[in-house]
Amino acid sequence: MILPTVFTISEGGFLSVQGNHVVLLMDELFFSAYSWAVVLLAMSSVLFISSTFLTYYAAQAKDATALELMRRFALWGGIPTIISSLFVFIALRNHNLEHFERTLDLWWLFGLSLVSFVFAIWLIWKQKCYGVAFVMVMLQFAFAFYGYGISHLPHLLYPYLTLYGGAANPAMGRALIVAFVAGFVLLVPSLILLLRLFLFNARYVKGELS
Numbered sequence: 001m002i003l004p005t006v007f008t009i010s011e012g013g014f015l016s017v018q019g020n021h022v023v024l025l026m027d028e029l030f031f032s033a034y035s036w037a038v039v040l041l042a043m044s045s046v047l048f049i050s051s052t053f054l055t056y057y058a059a060q061a062k063d064a065t066a067l068e069l070m071r072r073f074a075l076w077g078g079i080p081t082i083i084s085s086l087f088v089f090i091a092l093r094n095h096n097l098e099h100f101e102r103t104l105d106l107w108w109l110f111g112l113s114l115v116s117f118v119f120a121i122w123l124i125w126k127q128k129c130y131g132v133a134f135v136m137v138m139l140q141f142a143f144a145f146y147g148y149g150i151s152h153l154p155h156l157l158y159p160y161l162t163l164y165g166g167a168a169n170p171a172m173g174r175a176l177i178v179a180f181v182a183g184f185v186l187l188v189p190s191l192i193l194l195l196r197l198f199l200f201n202a203r204y205v206k207g208e209l210s
Contacts, residue, residue: 004042008035011096012158034091041084045141048077052120052137056130074124074133078117085144096158102151109147116140 051073058067093100120136
């Protein structure tokens with residue numbers, strides 16, 4: 001629940017800044033339609049991603065009962081995800097019109113997200129290529145988050161903090177880039193090793209390894 005709250009606060013209207021004194025307006029945050037729309041999207045997204053992954057995992061394990069159960073969860077789980085996404089856009093238009101108009105300029109990214117979603121649902125409905133379906137779900141959210149992030153720039157926190165105002169000095173910037181690249185270089189091989197040892201290990205998935 002922390003990440004949706006951060007997204008909500010970054011849209012502005014939930015902080016009172018007087019000099020060096022910053023107050024979080026809890027009443028505004030709790031009763032905000034945009035805040036609840038983001039929370040609903042986060043919850044439905046986690047359930048949808050989990051169900052599509054478990055559908056693929058059950059297919060790998062050749063567990064027909066679990067596969068059918070997870071497949072139904074994935075198919076039905078896509079409905080609240082799309083509905084809550086629409087609610088987020090509507091609430092964003094009412095809460096932060098400037099950001100909403102920027103998202104319209106990047107409509108093609110959100111269009112790619114929708115196409116990825118439809119393709120994933122079609123594959124799951126046709127009961128084939130569950131691995132590809134899960135990858136399409138990942139692309140769905142990647143396109144959506146990228147579109148949201150790009151449209152949010154240069155603001156980091158409306159209207160108080162922008163990318164330019166919060167930029168670090170050049171030395172710190174280079175250090176952050178090096179740290180990010182190093183972390184990425186370590187993360188990717190680790191994930192590949194994890195997948196090869198467990199998810200792509202047929203004996204492990206079928207429960208034949210203790």
